[in-house]
Amino acid sequence: MSRQPLRLAILDATRLLEEAGVPSPRTDAELLAAHVVGVERTRLGLVPLVDPEVVDTYRALVGRRAQRIPLQHITGVASMGAIDLAVGPGVFVPRPETELLLAWALAVLEHTPTRPPVVLDLCTGSGALALAIAHARPDAVVHAVELEPKALAWARRNADTQAGRGDTPITLYHGDVTDRTVLTDLEGGVDLVVSNPPYIPEGAVLDPEVAEHDPGSALFGGPDGLSVIAPMISNIARWLRIGGALAIEHDDSNGGQVAALLRERRVFGEVAEHPDLAGKPRFVVARRVATETESARRQ
Structure with missing residues (x-):
């Protein structure tokens, strides 16, 4: 299968999260995408295409967020000041x-x-x-x-x-x-x-x-x-x-x-x-x- 546009996957994710009542759907969709592809959120534009397996992984995480599981529990990370912290249940x-x-x-x-x-x-x-x-x-x-x-x-x-x-x-x-x-x-x-x-x-x-x-x-x-x-x-x-x-x-x-x-x-x-x-x-x-x-x- 050919590579797929990450931007379209993010748009689909944003709609799904908005329908689920997530307070910041676009932000969370982009943060999850950045987590999956391993870049900073501000650099998502440098990753125009991704493999179908990446899209599948991304959609699975978006589905968990749509269930109102905290974003930080999905990524395993929260920030404070200049550091990242491991968090979870x-x-x-x-x-x-x-x-x-x-x-x-x-x-x-x-x-x-x-x-x-x-x-x-x-x-x-x-x-x-x-x-x-x-x-x-x-x-x-x-x-x-x-x-x-x-x-x-x-x-x-x-x-x-x-x-x-x-x-x-x-x-x-x-x-x-x-x-x-x-x-x-x-x-x-x-x-x-x-x-x-x-x-x-x-x-x-x-x-x-x-x-x-x-x-x-x-x-x-x-x-x-x-x-x-x-x-x-x-x-x-x-x-x-x-x-x-x-x-x-x-x-x-x-x-x-x-x-x-x-x-x-x-x-x-x-x-x-x-x-x-x-x-x-x-x-x-x-x-x-x-x-x-x-x-x-x-x-």
């Missing part, structure tokens, strides 16, 4: 929105006086934030905590891969970020805390890719989405040094509540809310500005 797929939190964190580290800076990633999942920071800042000492064993296994796999490529190794911990006994040796010694914790209120209506494939333990944070965030804040207070910064991603429905929880703790200052690219509240930042003793004196 049992671990939360990193979202593009978290790139904004990452950019904020790296900007903060540019003005962090201590060297090497100490970073702590809470609810690390696949290791996305921890590993992206370690890649961008090889001088940083990065720690990451995850409760779910399956997710931690993905994080270890990604950490081993990045270390094998020459990145500074990170230290992974199996633990509950709301547990007062976790990482007591880091108390008062962390320059930056970042977290993308479970924060969706229970009962929220989610796309099939999320509801059926992301682990519920990585998604839901109780009735108001704050069952992990609220107790975690006390631990963040004890981990951060004076002047240290934090960033917590949250649901677009509870950002004001997260900011209020931080303002209630007088050890924090410079509390600010940040929107995502769609203008929705997405993460809250703050700094530790006082000790518990100094805070008590102010009250």
Whole structure:
């Protein structure tokens, strides 16, 4: 059989994905094509013709995406910053929105006086934030905590891969970020805390890719989405040094509540809310500005 135009296969795939309700049919059709032929999406135009077997493989993957299986589960890869991460069943797929939190964190580290800076990633999942920071800042000492064993296994796999490529190794911990006994040796010694914790209120209506494939333990944070965030804040207070910064991603429905929880703790200052690219509240930042003793004196 003669070779076939890849462009026509992509058009057919786009129509199929659109009919299936996939939110970004053209983008996903092109990303799957790029995955199959082994080029960057921007270079698909350099592959005008492909063998029939390639088209068959492509159509099979498109069929899986039409079943609302996450694109990243099909390709096995998700991105964060300048790195790619292995993902699949049992671990939360990193979202593009978290790139904004990452950019904020790296900007903060540019003005962090201590060297090497100490970073702590809470609810690390696949290791996305921890590993992206370690890649961008090889001088940083990065720690990451995850409760779910399956997710931690993905994080270890990604950490081993990045270390094998020459990145500074990170230290992974199996633990509950709301547990007062976790990482007591880091108390008062962390320059930056970042977290993308479970924060969706229970009962929220989610796309099939999320509801059926992301682990519920990585998604839901109780009735108001704050069952992990609220107790975690006390631990963040004890981990951060004076002047240290934090960033917590949250649901677009509870950002004001997260900011209020931080303002209630007088050890924090410079509390600010940040929107995502769609203008929705997405993460809250703050700094530790006082000790518990100094805070008590102010009250």
